[in-house]
Amino acid sequence: MTQQGVCWTADQVLALAPDSASRTAGRRLGTAGPWSETGSSVEGTVWGLCKGSGTTAYRTVVDLADASAPAFRCSCPSRKAPCKHALGLLLLWSAGDRAVPRGEAPEWAEQWSAERRTRTERRRGPDDAGARRGAADPEAARRRAERRAERVTAGAAELEQRLTDLLRGGLASAERSGHGLWEETAARMVDAQAPGLASRVRELGALPGTGPGWPVRLLEECALLHLLGRGWLRRELLPEGLAATVRSRVGLPAPADGPPVRDRWLVLAQYDTTDGRLTTRRVWLYGTDSGRTALLLSYGAAGRAPELALPVGLALDAELSGYPGAGQPRVALGERFAAPAPTPVRPAGTTTARALAGYGEALRDDPWLDSVPVTLGRVIPAPDGDGWQLADADQDTALPLTPAARSRPGLWRLVALSGGAPVRVFGECGHQGFTPLAAWPEGPGEAVPLC
């Protein structure tokens, strides 16, 4: 069960699956039946032969040397990564029922992982060289950036025009004009190379269909979009932190250039959202020494899982560096010094009142923030009419759960974990309410993922 001091659970393995079909198929293969010649090495390579419908068994290898970026190779024809065989093999390995003994990797497995590791080393080299080359021609880079900024400016101006047209005619007409108008506007923003504006516009188009109170929500989002457009047009006048936030909200990529912070980062939660084209994976981390909460984003095209997968509940000894922008939780993963390992540390908890105050303060740096990461110290989930809330155990105050959180199975895991007693809950807290993502019982016990 323990390899390199790492203990993967079935949940952690299944979190790697690109879609639910692979998850199911992997689970079915996660038993000794179809497998032969399985094994795992001290370096973190797991291998095995899986009998499929054909005559030759598939050769499956997984390289877990870097547990935050596992690599997969399988001779099956599936184009999913990881394929069901790799998932099945890892499940078998994680179950630890001696089906995957420790051993010497066979040549076919060893060759691949050795080649892969050299390749990774080599790739790290040229990347640095590329960065240097870019820096060597600052004039060309500046010209490129200027051209793009001009496009975004044109897009922002057009968007501003559309918003004022809308307000001149009245939001009541927005319900009638439907999705088409917004889809077209979003496409214009994509052309203007402002993906941040494009996705906000697309969300705007869905608001008139969201039931009672939609005019309020639509006005809020229109106003914030207007604020963002105006912010971009006048970015020279903004303080540097806010200007960087505006740039990143508009969708201009900036490298994570913050100073690297080394800590033992506890993985609090990992969840995916998808808009049909792109899967976005959010991983929340908590620095067990620094007390800082950070967000890692990773993306995958439709049908492919984002590459980054971190085991919830384990801590990672690594360096993170922040993206520019005031109050930004987003970071990039730098050097990792050891594989993830268990830790008894939990994030410090706060009250519902302080959680909301924290959200309010964060809006100062980034008025477009929907939520901030928060750990509530002692709260009790309580039913509240049609919804649920998290009530402070020691005060008379509470936070409602977001509508989305109410309909997720994680809610019932949280209620069951609490049993009417206080629990510690990590989640996202904002103007729509609280979305629980992980929880701990009051006594000893591991983190329970809720997403």
Added chain:
Amino acid sequence: MSRTTTAVDASLPATWEELVTTALLGTDRRTPAGSAPGPDAPSALLDAAAVETVRRRAGLRPARSAERPRPAPDDSRPPLPPAAARRLAMLLADRPGASGGGRRGTAPDLMELLPQWLAAANARGFAAPPAELPALLDAARGRTDLRPAALRFAGPRALWLARLNPDWRFALRSTPGGGASVPGPHDTEGIRRLWQEGLFAERVALLTAVRSRDPAAGRDLLAATWATERAEDRLMFLDSLRAGLRPDDEPFLEGALADRSRNVRATAAELLSALPGSALAGRMAVRAGACVAVDRTRDVPEIVVEAPHECDAGMERDGVLAKAPAGRGERSWWLGQLVEAAPLGSWSRRLGGRTPQQIVALPVADDWQGELHAAWCRAAVRQRDAAWSRALLGEPSAPEAGGPGAVSLAERAKLLGTLDAAERAEWVAGFIETHGLSEAFQLLGVCATPWAAPLGRAVVDALNIARDAGSYPWSFSGVMGLAERCLDPSEAGRLDALLAIPDEPENASPGAGGYWSEAFQRLVTTLRLRAAMLRELAPATS
């Protein structure tokens, strides 16, 4: 954004409402407060709305807390070992419907292992991990057969949870009293009140609980209110005496023989006949004995039967049903009931000191054998008489054991239930060796799990023979499924030789060899998994 400062200054609590109204109507129809009409009005409105939006969000305060649920009752059982907890999560994640359907291939059906897992966890007294309770309740919701074990394992917190979610209301129904506990043995007042005022289900649960602690006290409870109970309730209460029936229940049951309700009378008589020392059993022995005798005038002794000519009032009072069902002769109907209710021990005296074996072996004149042996079978099951069961079962290798004989397979299965587990397994193993698997399914169902070694070996050998004969494995899928659940995991090693794809004999069904290899692989995988499962649930030894 210089304009926003003035908007902030001008803001009133009503500002936001005003902004929303203006936005809905449009600035062409209504000029926003604090700005001039004209081309800049929409922009001014958006500026003001942006300030208000951020302001509203930044100024959010927590809500008043609603009424909190009462804390769940404590669960004092020890928590699962970590590996077992992970296994449970995996078994629960493999829901039906999650599968792609079609052929099962070599992967085991994890959901099928859940009942065993639950039984083992319950036997070892572990508590369920709270976070898994929702999945456990969902699983129990979909499968009623799983409910008793799942709810027992889920414990008090699951009932607490079920009160909060209508999807799980079944849990409250399935647990008598919705989890309200039966009063303790010394709470005589509580017991009396619940018995007098409780709902029917609560009263049945109470009677069962009291009777399991103190049979006499349970009977006294019942006797106290017997005369005032409704007929269908009397029947149900009487039926609850079946478990742990004792000789001192006889007077009460004798009284019930005079009950107004015919069904109550019949049940009382049936229970009395299961007490071989009872007066009723004695009366039945006399009546049955008068109908059956050995004719010694022939060269080979033979049983002769003279069925009763009438069903008199005494017989009726002792529970004999006078009216025969359609298609049955009255006299044979009465005979069957008399023999069924007579103590088996009386036959040896009546039939010349013979043993049950010798009696069963006697020829029976005039085609009465079927009727007589069937009645003895029912008596052996009711009186749980192993010697008679053994005699009636006969040799497992006898030709009539597999085919239509005096004793059907269903009756044999019931007779096997009266034997101890080892003898049962040995008999079924012998049966399979002679008659193969196609008839054995029913008999395997009554064998204790895990199967004893000789039985397991007989099943595996028979499967192997079926494979060599070239038939398809799904003709045996019932037995295969049972084997996955019941074969001793330590037998897995013996199956290794069967995993290879065999050369197909000439008359074999096409592709059968491959399917067999797959089926055996699944069997081995499942056995290994079961072994791992049970190991994980074992108490830590180090």
